Amino acid sequence: MAQEVLYRKWRPRRFADVVGQEPVSTTLRHAVAAGTPAHAYLFTGPRGTGKTSTGRILAKAVNCTSPVEGEPCGMCASCVTYDEGRSLDLIELDAASNRGIDEIRDLRESAGYSPTAGRYKVYLIDEVHMLTDAAFNALLKTLEEPPPHVIFVLATTEPYKIPATILSRCQRFDLRLISVATIARLLETIGAGEGFEVAAGGYELVARQATGSARDAVNLLDQLVAYNGTNLSLDDVRAGLGLVIDDRAADLARAAIGRDLKAGLSLLAAARDDGVEVRSFIKSVVDVLRSVLLLKAGAGDQLPLSDAQRDDLESLSVTASVGDIAAALEALGEIDFAGDAYDS
Ligand SMILES: [Zn+2]
Structure with missing residues (x-):
């Protein structure tokens, strides 16, 4: 995304600033405080949950000259270089665009040299699952005998693509979706x-x-x-x-559950008249119905709903049977999109 001004400005600078990942932050903080960081970490989790931010904070913390309970002080000369993004001891590699063996060989060679300023050199390899097999093998050799001054932080959204030999060398942390x-x-x-x-x-x-x-x-x-x-x-x-059709999607879901064909058709027609693309409208109705099913099963805690929507859908989940909801989903699946002027 081109515009990340606010995101960069408010990027977390201490473990405590990383939202929603307290167990991970606490464990890492303790390792820093005890002076016993691992030589290789694997951070897994969906995009935007704090993997690279946590890796950068870890690099800053292990090199801070006066950490406070494992948190970087934010004031020493080392911390300042990290905050300004110009530390030479944090080496970031995006494996999505540097996935070959040459990049990993270069990395292995440079890992042999001492840190420039701090105690540790930290290699942060993002999207590590993109590495080729040969590159993984080269990386494995380094992970098997890591230089004492080196910490690897591997980050990935797809941990199942990482070879078991690599996984077994890493201390793994699974970052969660944030509520x-x-x-x-x-x-x-x-x-x-x-x-x-x-x-x-x-x-x-x-x-x-x-x-x-x-x-x-x-x-x-x-x-x-x-x-x-x-x-x-x-x-x-x-x-x-783009949430303006939200309430109508809930209305159509209600009509579909109640098998109220007339109401359903007029809601659809109204949405279409307003220029709403019917296929995506139906998709949001299907999302509503799925949410109702989850709520009915008592598994709706993680649903990204506002309080008002949750109340609304919960009342629907009480009155509708699973059969009603399944029938509604099936009926929506049979809607013929032919003739929808907005559907190309
Ligand atoms: Zn510091």
């Missing part, structure tokens, strides 16, 4: 710091749309503010996020 409430709090903190005026419930809507990714959430907020200015009404947020 809507946690992301909303982060956005609120950023908004307060930036002087944004956002209507009540607005941050939660943005958080919900970001589906567990702090980075996506902050970037969405950035875009909303860039487009609307720093004063955001709920309508601004809804329109900006």
